[in-house]
Amino acid sequence: MKKRLRHTYPGCFITFEGPEGAGKSTQIRMLADYLEHRGCVCRLTREPGGTPLAERLRTVVKNHEGPERLHATTELLLIEAARSQHVREVIRPALAAGEVVLCDRFFDSTTAYQGGARGMDSEVIGSLNELAAAECIPDLTILLDVAPEAGFARTRHRVETRGEHDRFEEEELDFHRRVRETFLAIAAREPERVRVIDAGRSAEEVHAEVRRVVDEFV
Numbered sequence: 001m002k003k004r005l006r007h008t009y010p011g012c013f014i015t016f017e018g019p020e021g022a023g024k025s026t027q028i029r030m031l032a033d034y035l036e037h038r039g040c041v042c043r044l045t046r047e048p049g050g051t052p053l054a055e056r057l058r059t060v061v062k063n064h065e066g067p068e069r070l071h072a073t074t075e076l077l078l079i080e081a082a083r084s085q086h087v088r089e090v091i092r093p094a095l096a097a098g099e100v101v102l103c104d105r106f107f108d109s110t111t112a113y114q115g116g117a118r119g120m121d122s123e124v125i126g127s128l129n130e131l132a133a134a135e136c137i138p139d140l141t142i143l144l145d146v147a148p149e150a151g152f153a154r155t156r157h158r159v160e161t162r163g164e165h166d167r168f169e170e171e172e173l174d175f176h177r178r179v180r181e182t183f184l185a186i187a188a189r190e191p192e193r194v195r196v197i198d199a200g201r202s203a204e205e206v207h208a209e210v211r212r213v214v215d216e217f218v
């Protein structure tokens with residue numbers, strides 16, 4: 001994605017990215033506790049989702065099953081529709097109110113999953129990402145990097161114990177390899193915004209590094 005100016009709102013926008021099973025939600029909760037102790041007001045949210053309507057779209061994108069195929073183009077448009085709604089209803093107002101927005105996945109996931117892994121056109125994805133995100137570009141993106149084999153094992157276990165159908169967690173290992181490669185390529189392209197943290201360690205060790213990175217920004 002081309003270099004852009006930061007949004008002009010008083011708040012701070014931090015996104016977490018990474019393959020399945022990288023521990024994003026645990027790290028977001030730990031970071032929110034830390035920042036709240038420092039007096040920040042944090043808004044925890046996620047994509048696809050974050051508003052009632054966007055959460056309904058999330059259910060379709062993640063769990064759709066049955067004879068009617070969910071086409072890759074439809075999937076992309078549903079994700080971008082959910083993002084448009086989320087940005088306008090939640091993220092932008094929170095940034096305008098000076099809050100720290102901690103978002104579990106954002107547009108880099110679209111570049112990695114629909115672009116890198118599903119092979120959809122990266123220029124189309126770039127334009128849709130811009131349209132949906134409006135001026136809300138993350139100030140900082142933490143990429144929790146873990147080998148797909150490790151993340152995959154964790155999520156396979158989750159799918160089996162919950163017994164829930166999940167369109168992404170059921171994809172093959174190669175799909176998840178392409179997701180990871182694309183995330184790492186984004187980080188190499190935008191090293192100032194995207195910081196890579198090795199997530200193959202204990203939650204406490206990862207949190208300590210997340211804190212070090214975030215302290216420079218907040």
Ligand code: TMP
Nearest residue numbers: 047048079105106109110113114168169
């Ligand atoms: P998760 O939040 O539990 O990781 O589930 C979200 C799933 O949706 C995850 O498998 C990745 C996928 N996804 C995309 O394919 N593209 C996107 O833009 C986003 C935000 C998520």
